[in-house]
Amino acid sequence: MATVSRVLNESPNVSPETRANVLRVMADFGFVPNASARNLVRGRTDTIGVVVPFLTRPGVVERVRGIEAVVAASGSSMVMYNVESVERRESLLRVLPEQGHDGLVIVSLPMPHDAAQRLLEVGPPTVLLDAHHRSFSRVVSNDIHGGRLAARHLLDLGHRRIGFVGDAPRLPLGFWSSRLRSIGVRLALEERGLAWDPALVRVGEHGQGQAAELAADLLRGPGRPTAIVAASDTQAIGVISAARTLGFDVPGELSVIGYDDLELAEPLGLSTVRQGLTETGRQAVELLHRITTGGLAGPIRIEAALELVARSTSGRVPAGA
């Protein structure tokens, strides 16, 4: 019994022949150790819970990929919880502490106060990724600054009429990033003494097709912009396809810049703001490890590096515009 355990855990205090014997018998009997019993006595599960909204969005998936890589590398498993509604978020945050995970990574979801309280009191170590809360260690991104970087790039290319295509504030789950990026655009304009024209802003449901419609509306209107900042690469692609459908050359007649630097941005030549999706996913789990191993005093905040990536969908403003 105890010896079997020692073999399983590769304890050195087992003679080679005993080990061989045990292994043979295990094979003969088709013995499989019981994870629950093991977890019970060891007081940990080697699982990390990962809570994400809208699993299918490419940006979310890239984050998950970074998370997964580190979790798997540390020998743990990743338990995924997808959240697409407020009710689900609520019920999930309630039962999450009881799931016995060694740690939690919560992505992009604003934390209601009571859930935060409960997690802190009775939950496992938790980090937030792309979400803010004073009491948790977190990896965040400065969306306002990101929007500003995007707009500055276009301003540097001579553009003055800069439009914005983004998400309608998704009231229930409360995502702010699109809104913050638009504020960054406004800031950049005002820094250069230019006015922000609300007529050049279109927001709607998230998605490529929806963004295409928003952009088409914007481009067909009077005083169309010479450049558009999209709140995400997904939306930028929609904007570009709308522009091309309407016969505008990109970037000849319209410059477009996205946000995220998704994997597909590079092959598409999409100009964008890189926020290191995979990289920050990785960082979040590493942060969690630091907490778990006790090397951290209080909650800390890591800010993701933002980088403008100029490719071929943004160019100089057309002459005469």
Place this chain on the structure above:
Amino acid sequence: MATVSRVLNESPNVSPETRANVLRVMADFGFVPNASARNLVRGRTDTIGVVVPFLTRPGVVERVRGIEAVVAASGSSMVMYNVESVERRESLLRVLPEQGHDGLVIVSLPMPHDAAQRLLEVGPPTVLLDAHHRSFSRVVSNDIHGGRLAARHLLDLGHRRIGFVGDAPRLPLGFWSSRLRSIGVRLALEERGLAWDPALVRVGEHGQGQAAELAADLLRGPGRPTAIVAASDTQAIGVISAARTLGFDVPGELSVIGYDDLELAEPLGLSTVRQGLTETGRQAVELLHRITTGGLAGPIRIEAALELVARSTSGRVPAGA
């Protein structure tokens, strides 16, 4: 002790006042039940293990979404294992039986014989999705037929020179679908008495950018096709962008059809073959439930419905071609 358990499990045999007392004390002490102990004694974990290759590919993610929906609806959690190399597949299949999951869904991965044997002998109930093995219940798709549907659609539109852009056989992990779809294309051609021209085939690494390069090469060559079947929607998008970059109108001068019917296919107007990614993910978990609840005699095989979805990237062959 036992009463607390009863409260936790919502047993009716608890007086309201006792229940209230227990709940109050639980709250005061910040009591959280231990999942491992519970799992140990109940003999199950309420977790389903999901093994997927290349988590970041959109098609895989749509499958996962279907899986997740059903798993979550049944009150279980989904533990994700991402596989991007043969070594990882091997080590994973070895330790998977010990993870204590109530069931396993294995997506798109060919099962080596020994791993299959071990899973059958000592593993939990397992279903395969988009993978074939006589001994497992599985949800599969007829890729040859799918390729044929795509090609027939183009043939019906008058095309005779039909190209194919797909994946190089990814030797290590052994994905066959691209290859099978190309065989379907060939079959469709031969059904109409047309020869399959290997000069119109390009295969390479999976991805939009790579597909664009393959397509560009194909379109610049002599005797270019009037239509191209891509092995996936992702690749079809690459093909289309290459065509447009080279100045070919789609579908005016080149028809393109993809495969999968990803979410983005509809907004892009991409013609494609729908294989119900989300839907089959759902089916796989439902199949697993049927096994778990004992309502299944032997391994069964469910074939996914395939449907041609004609949109606006495919049209009649140009006059004179």
Place this chain on the structure above:
DNA sequence: CTGTTAGCGCTTTCAG
């Protein structure tokens, strides 16, 4: 309706 008791299958002292 509530308390007592016996394990679930493992790891970890502690003796030998």
Place this chain on the structure above:
DNA sequence: CTGAAAGCGCTAACAG
């Protein structure tokens, strides 16, 4: 180096 024994925290059967 190996076996015996205790106990992780819960549930289920059994008395009361």
